[in-house]
Amino acid sequence: MADYKDPENTILMELKDGTVVIELLPDVAPQHSERMKELARSGAYDNVAFHRVIDGFMAQTGDVQFANMENDFNIRRAGTGGSDLPDLPAEFSRLPHDRGTLGAARSQNPNSANSQFFINFKDNHFLNGQYTVYGRVVSGMEHVDKIVRGEPPMSPDRMISVKVAADA
Numbered sequence: 295m296a297d298y299k300d301p302e303n304t305i306l307m308e309l310k311d312g313t314v315v316i317e318l319l320p321d322v323a324p325q326h327s328e329r330m331k332e333l334a335r336s337g338a339y340d341n342v343a344f345h346r347v348i349d350g351f352m353a354q355t356g357d358v359q360f361a362n363m364e365n366d367f368n369i370r371r372a373g374t375g376g377s378d379l380p381d382l383p384a385e386f387s388r389l390p391h392d393r394g395t396l397g398a399a400r401s402q403n404p405n406s407a408n409s410q411f412f413i414n415f416k417d418n419h420f421l422n423g424q425y426t427v428y429g430r431v432v433s434g435m436e437h438v439d440k441i442v443r444g445e446p447p448m449s450p451d452r453m454i455s456v457k458v459a460a461d462a
Contacts, residue, residue, distance in 0.1 A: 302331075304459035305331075309453065318428060319389070324385070325383065326407065326428035332379070338358040339356065344441050344447065345445075352415055395430045396429035397411060397426065
């Protein structure tokens, strides 16, 4: 096993081009960090598509409800679902939405985050204080940069597998 600072709070996301290592921030957003670990451990994030990828902005994924985007109906629905778990309350902080940070995707309701998240391609400080930051990419950002763009992409990239480093 690689030498991670805190394996229990490190996520290993396998993409087509390689592994993305994400450091969760349980001291900043404990409920969001715990939710990501819970869904990763259950396998819910495996094979989930990046359904909204905007060049120069971010890549969004994590819709475990509509994970199977093989048919047109689910392609249109992706981004509207979550998990069977209850929504999470906002855990806003002073951490900025810098390149490589993970933000919790949500509806207009600040307390509606569930399983979806996004990875910022660049500093997106206009999101500060409006979306929970609960992780950051510590290696493999070059793989995130290669995710196919689109809303939704015609042939979306997927999270092949998502694991907690302590379990790998």
